[in-house]
Amino acid sequence: xIGPLARRFQENKIYRFPDLQTxxxxxxxxxxxxxxxxxxxxGRGYWSYIxxxxxxxxxxxxxxxxxxxxxxxEIKSINPHVSIRYADIxxxxxxxxxxxxxxxxxxxxxxHVKDEKSFFLEHLRIAKAGATILIVTPNYWxxxxxxxxxxxxxxxxxxxxxGSSREMVHITEYSSDKLLELAGSASDMIKIDTLRIIPCxxxxxxxxxxxxxxxxxxxxFCHSLFMVFKKR
Numbered sequence: 001x002i003g004p005l006a007r008r009f010q011e012n013k014i015y016r017f018p019d020l021q022t023x024x025x026x027x028x029x030x031x032x033x034x035x036x037x038x039x040x041x042x043g044r045g046y047w048s049y050i051x052x053x054x055x056x057x058x059x060x061x062x063x064x065x066x067x068x069x070x071x072x073x074e075i076k077s078i079n080p081h082v083s084i085r086y087a088d089i090x091x092x093x094x095x096x097x098x099x100x101x102x103x104x105x106x107x108x109x110x111x112h113v114k115d116e117k118s119f120f121l122e123h124l125r126i127a128k129a130g131a132t133i134l135i136v137t138p139n140y141w142x143x144x145x146x147x148x149x150x151x152x153x154x155x156x157x158x159x160x161x162x163g164s165s166r167e168m169v170h171i172t173e174y175s176s177d178k179l180l181e182l183a184g185s186a187s188d189m190i191k192i193d194t195l196r197i198i199p200c201x202x203x204x205x206x207x208x209x210x211x212x213x214x215x216x217x218x219x220x221f222c223h224s225l226f227m228v229f230k231k232r
Contacts, residue, residue: 003074005049017205017223020212022050024200028134028228029056034103036060038096038126041109042086045070052079057103062096064089067166092118096126107136111170120182124189127231135227140173142223143204176220179227188232195229
């Protein structure tokens with residue numbers, strides 16, 4: 001019987017935005033094999049599953065979240081050679097010592113966080129020197145938001161429906177400029193020459209209509225932003 005993570009992986013191939021998001025994730029990380037990774041706000045563990053499936057981590061994949069929905073058994077089944085573990089986030093800090101991981105990632109998480117600067121610094125705290133850090137978040141200027149702006153309906157906090165039996169709320173959302181500002185607040189800890197913000201897809205996901213390759217003038221209106229850099 002196919003597990004929920006494998007099912008999501010298969011279903012994502014049908015829909016252009018999540019399919020491209022997964023491909024973009026792999027294109028940014030797939031050239032390396034990391035010793036230990038941390039998947040912050042892991043949910044059920046889709047991105048940990050991708051790391052395991054494509055053998056991108058040698059020793060240990062860790063997930064952490066406020067609620068334990070992490071599918072450890074399914075992730076282990078796809079790659080039994082890697083240790084998989086989970087830890088609860090408590091009191092707004094990550095349950096790990098300093099400088100533990102050489103890959104730290106959070107996908108569609110930072111927009112749910114009240115204190116985004118502290119959350120951002122926690123990525124850096126648990127990362128080793130030279131580690132890769134990847135943060136993915138919806139773009140504030142995506143087309144769906146522009147439509148809501150036009151009728152004065154874009155307001156935060158913003159209810160986004162149910163996820164894993166809990167309501168999802170976006171506290172704020174990020175443009176490329178706002179992500180650069182966040183990175184700039186910790187510029188002494190970042191190898192600035194490695195910092196990139198990469199647009200992902202332009203269109204409306206529910207319609208499955210959009211473009212994978214984004215002409216320059218449309219980059220501002222992409223659906224999702226990937227920020228990737230290395231720790232100094």
